[in-house]
Amino acid sequence: MRVEIAGEQALIIYFAETATPQVSARVQQAVTILEAELNGYLIDLIPSYASLLLIFDMLACDHLYIRHRIRELLAQSGQADVTEGKLVQLPAYYSAESGPDLENLAESAGLTVAEVIKRHSAIEYRVYAIGFAPGFAYLGDVDPRLATPRLATPRQKVPRGSIAIADRQTAVYPAASPGGWNLIGLCPTPMFDPQAEPNMPVQVGDRVCFTPISREEFQSLGGTL
Numbered sequence: 154m155r156v157e158i159a160g161e162q163a164l165i166i167y168f169a170e171t172a173t174p175q176v177s178a179r180v181q182q183a184v185t186i187l188e189a190e191l192n193g194y195l196i197d198l199i200p201s202y203a204s205l206l207l208i209f210d211m212l213a214c215d216h217l218y219i220r221h222r223i224r225e226l227l228a229q230s231g232q233a234d235v236t237e238g239k240l241v242q243l244p245a246y247y248s249a250e251s252g253p254d255l256e257n258l259a260e261s262a263g264l265t266v267a268e269v270i271k272r273h274s275a276i277e278y279r280v281y282a283i284g285f286a287p288g289f290a291y292l293g294d295v296d297p298r299l300a301t302p303r304l305a306t307p308r309q310k311v312p313r314g315s316i317a318i319a320d321r322q323t324a325v326y327p328a329a330s331p332g333g334w335n336l337i338g339l340c341p342t343p344m345f346d347p348q349a350e351p352n353m354p355v356q357v358g359d360r361v362c363f364t365p366i367s368r369e370e371f372q373s374l375g376g377t378l
Contacts, residue, residue, distance in 0.1 A: 154227065156220050162196070162211040164219060165204055166227075172202035172293065174279045178233035180205050181358030190226050194219065200357045202281045202291075238280070238358040243325065245274060245316055245338045245363040246371035250378065252316065252337035254304075262298050270365055272296040273316075273337065278323065278361045288327030288345025288353045292361055295323050307333030314339045314376065316363070341376030 159165040166183065169176045180200045187198060187207065194214045199206040209219050247270045249256050259269045278292035295318055303319045308331065311317070315326040317334030326332060327344035340363075346352050355361060366374070 154224075156223055158216055159206060160208075163206060163208045164216065164223065165206050166223060167204045169203045172281045175233065176203045177279045177281055177358060178237055181238060182230055182233040183227055184358075186226050186230055187223065191219070191222060200282070201284075238356075238360055240277070240360045240362065241355050243340050243342050243354075243361060243363050244366045244370065244374060245340055246366050246368060246376060247273070247316075247338035248368065250368070251339040251371070254335040255337040258299065258301050258318065258335050258337060261301065264298060269299060269337065272299055273318075273323070274363045274365050276362075280355050280357050280359045280361060281322075283353070283355075283357055286327055286330060286345075287347075288343075289324060290344065290353075290355050290361070292323045294321040297321070301335050303333040304335065307331055311336065312339065314341060314344075316340050339371060339376055339378070341371055341374040 155167040157165055168179050180203065183205055184198050184200055188195065194209050196208040196210055207219065247255060255266055255269065259266045262269065273295065276296060280290045281293050282291045283289060284291070299318055300321045301318050310329055311326050311332035313326060313329045315336045316338040317324055317326065317332065317336050319334040324334065325340045325344050342354060344353060
């Protein structure tokens with residue numbers, strides 16, 4: 154673990170060089186501990202793949218105090234549980250109709266479309282980070298056979314709810330937007346609703362599984378094509 158200054162009133166904690174389910178669980182464990190123990194000093198905690206940005210009230214403490222407390226508190230924590238975080242099931246309508254890159258991805262991987270669907274929906278993914286847009290959850294890691302580079306030319310508009318793959322990550326687009334990920338299906342579950350509480354169905358550290366559904370089920374759940 155490495156703690157570095159990230160601004161006048163911020164520190165960043167690095168837990169590893171790359172993200173894994175174990176590292177993600179460690180990040181979430183740190184969030185829980187620091188929120189409970191440093192509540193009077195914190196302005197915000199922002200978790201990411203393998204790090205945690207801590208913003209503190211510089212009128213209440215300084216870098217030295219916060220750095221000392223971080224090291225002290227996290228040194229006392231035990232092994233992080235990779236099964237922590239709620240399990241979220243997301244329905245997925247996989248097809249050439251809903252996923253225009255599905256057949257090309259299958260061909261590139263030397264798999265059938267059915268095998269791609271089976272492999273993508275067989276994994277319990279970890280939410281490593283949320284960014285790019287509200288509700289855009291970066292999930293990993295996909296089956297190595299499905300790992301596919303981003304498109305050479307991004308689309309000007311990716312439909313809301315698109316299930317996509319880029320390298321070893323997968324995600325659901327929370328809103329229509331430009332994007333260069335490979336589209337393999339659609340999810341009818343809203344990934345961001347500013348009027349709801351909570352406004353996202355997943356948070357960093359949660360686990361996500363995709364459940365294949367039919368076209369009819371997709372539409373009955375509110376999905377649009």
